[in-house]
Amino acid sequence: MPTVKFVKENVVIEVPEGANLRREALRAGIPLNRGFLNGFGRRLNQTILNCHGMGTCGTCRVLITKGAENVNQPTLKEKLQFKTVVMPDPIPKFAYVQYGEQLRLACQVKVFGDIEVEADPPIDLFGEKFYA
Numbered sequence: 001m002p003t004v005k006f007v008k009e010n011v012v013i014e015v016p017e018g019a020n021l022r023r024e025a026l027r028a029g030i031p032l033n034r035g036f037l038n039g040f041g042r043r044l045n046q047t048i049l050n051c052h053g054m055g056t057c058g059t060c061r062v063l064i065t066k067g068a069e070n071v072n073q074p075t076l077k078e079k080l081q082f083k084t085v086v087m088p089d090p091i092p093k094f095a096y097v098q099y100g101e102q103l104r105l106a107c108q109v110k111v112f113g114d115i116e117v118e119a120d121p122p123i124d125l126f127g128e129k130f131y132a
């Protein structure tokens, strides 16, 4: 069975081949829907204020830091979220500018081999890819 390592949490889980990354993370007690809020707002994002895997809220952003070849290709929902104005939330688009193809929506990722995942990658609006 493929393994998924959550780098920040230092947790490794085994998942069935083709498993949904967000669902498996939740089973392991790792809420991925964090958005950009902190404190109570973050708790709301994790519990209520997310699309529960429909691929429309953009709060389950993760970086696939190793094993990107072991997951499915980006879905249409991810392309809409990261590259178009159809989904108006700018935060996922800013994150995509910074991280590119490494950035995925966990709810759209199917795992077929070993991967490493960084949840909630920080967005640096003043880094070299933005207004430095």
Ligand code: FES
Pocket: 022, 033, 050, 051, 052, 053, 054, 055, 056, 057, 058, 059, 060, 105, 106, 107, 108
């Ligand atoms: S849970 Fe909303 S985009 Fe993944």
